[in-house]
Amino acid sequence: MTTSVAMHMSDGLIDTKTSVIFIGVAVVGVAFAAARARNDLDDRTAPMAGLVAAFVFATQMLNFPVLSGVSGHLLGGALASILVGPWVGALCVSIVLVVQALVFSDGGLTALGANITNMALIGTAAGFLVATALKRFAASKPGLIAVAFVAALVNTVVASLGFVLEYAIGGDPQFLGGVTTTIVGVHVLIGIGEGVITALTVGAVAATRPDLVYLLRGTRRPLELREESPA
Amino acid sequence: MTTTTKRNTGFLLAFLAVALVLAGVVSYFADPNPDGLDHATQTGCQVVTSDQGESLQGTCIAQNAKAHPLAGSPLADYAVDGNESTTGLAGVIGVVVTVTLAGGLFWLLRRRPTT
Structure with a gap:
């Protein structure tokens, strides 16, 4: 068994009943997101959203060191939701997790529901809620970069709390206390890395194509008035 | 266009x-090291590399992990x-x-x- 390349929950960490519950949560959540995503997808944003998913896949491969012997990687929910909205963003991360589990044997199959719940649903929701709450600071470029950083940091920590919840329901109680402290602590550090990558990416897109940044919709900036068509 | x-x-x-x-x-x-989740589930174990590949010795959550189907x-x-x-x-x-x-x-x- 190679332990070094796996990045998500394997099968067997939580019991079957809990795995099935979270498969249900994931199916309902993804279906809901798909229904709402329609509104945010058109000829211009649909290709962008496909690329955001591919970018999240690529970036998830790039584990960065956080502690001696411990790495972390981007989860991508805040990044995707700031660029393409929360519903499409949740679908982007879900698709990445499905591709990873089915094509790259990364993340278990019965654990796919829990992995989607944590990274695509809970993490994305938390990141986007923070970004929305801080939206008024996002009108300036440094402000947007700071908002992206904070949203991504919260996204990572909250996603790790999803694992704690699942482990509390369907794991071995003797490990719960220890794993909670370790996993949340490490994910604060990983969240800083996620924050930096998210801030850089959102900053780069906003510098070239602010019209493709979902979070900036409705924020009026004088230089972009010509982007708005009269009809 | x-x-x-x-x-x-x-x-x-x-x-x-x-x-x-x-x-x-x-x-x-x-970085090839285990990520935060794997690190947390492997806490309490040591990864031992032998001819059969890697195995976990000790007591930790990751021992319950099943091989990927x-x-x-x-x-x-x-x-x-x-x-x-x-x-x-x-x-x-x-x-x-x-x-x-x-x-x-x-x-x-x-x-x-x-x-």
Whole structure:
């Protein structure tokens, strides 16, 4: 068994009943997101959203060191939701997790529901809620970069709390206390890395194509008035 | 092709190129250590490498982890047939698969202009 390349929950960490519950949560959540995503997808944003998913896949491969012997990687929910909205963003991360589990044997199959719940649903929701709450600071470029950083940091920590919840329901109680402290602590550090990558990416897109940044919709900036068509 | 469409296509191609370079090249520089989740589930165990591969000694959550049902698939663990020098190729395939799947799905889901 190679332990070094796996990045998500394997099968067997939580019991079957809990795995099935979270498969249900994931199916309902993804279906809901798909229904709402329609509104945010058109000829211009649909290709962008496909690329955001591919970018999240690529970036998830790039584990960065956080502690001696411990790495972390981007989860991508805040990044995707700031660029393409929360519903499409949740679908982007879900698709990445499905591709990873089915094509790259990364993340278990019965654990796919829990992995989607944590990274695509809970993490994305938390990141986007923070970004929305801080939206008024996002009108300036440094402000947007700071908002992206904070949203991504919260996204990572909250996603790790999803694992704690699942482990509390369907794991071995003797490990719960220890794993909670370790996993949340490490994910604060990983969240800083996620924050930096998210801030850089959102900053780069906003510098070239602010019209493709979902979070900036409705924020009026004088230089972009010509982007708005009269009809 | 209008100027706006050209500008859009250029941006999307650049975005795709960045993703391909990250997955195809930068991935070789990724930290091979276990990530935060794996670290947490392996706390209490030591990873022991023997002829049979890696095993966990001690008491930890990761001992309950089952082998992946598709562990023998051609691109398992981001390598072509288990050859670690092919991580970049596996990454490029992953980007192409993801952009095709996600882009295709989003294109089908998109709102069409009502005429």
